[in-house]
Amino acid sequence: MEIKPIKNERDYEQALRRLESLWKSPEGSAERDELDVLATLIEAYEREHYPMDMPDPVEAIKFRLEQEGKDSRALIGVIGQRTRVYEVLRGKRSLSLNMIRELHEKFGIPANVLIQPGRSRGRPVGRRSSRRLRSRTLKKSA
Numbered sequence: 251m252e253i254k255p256i257k258n259e260r261d262y263e264q265a266l267r268r269l270e271s272l273w274k275s276p277e278g279s280a281e282r283d284e285l286d287v288l289a290t291l292i293e294a295y296e297r298e299h300y301p302m303d304m305p306d307p308v309e310a311i312k313f314r315l316e317q318e319g320k321d322s323r324a325l326i327g328v329i330g331q332r333t334r335v336y337e338v339l340r341g342k343r344s345l346s347l348n349m350i351r352e353l354h355e356k357f358g359i360p361a362n363v364l365i366q367p368g369r370s371r372g373r374p375v376g377r378r379s380s381r382r383l384r385s386r387t388l389k390k391s392a
Contacts, residue, residue, distance in 0.1 A: 256295040
């Protein structure tokens with residue numbers, strides 16, 4: 251077993267080829283140990299050189315529903331009533347902390363995926379523009 255650090259793309263390709271050749275090694279063998287070490291090195295190299303973006307929270311919810319063979323109706327009672335579910339899935343309403351907790355508990359969606367801000371799909375429901383809010387405040391004080 252000759253293990254060395256993965257420093258560049260050439261080393262990475264060699265490590266992948268070696269990993270593939272060791273794939274069906276029997277448990278407890280020296281080859282299996284080499285496979286485990288190579289997999290760890292490859293994972294570290296990929297994490298540094300090929301970072302992955304976190305999925306959009308709404309896309310993660312839809313994906314989990316699809317995995318479980320469910321549709322948006324499965325979210326009713328978990329994140330709110332039908333209109334609330336529709337607003338969240340359309341990106342019109344952000345997930346609240348309670349919604350994130352419920353989705354994590356009931357569907358096993360990682361909380362760190364749900365906590366991040368979603369990709370903007372429109373103006374959030376229930377929020378007034380600062381200009382309209384200022385004009386109402388000025389009218390009340392006059």
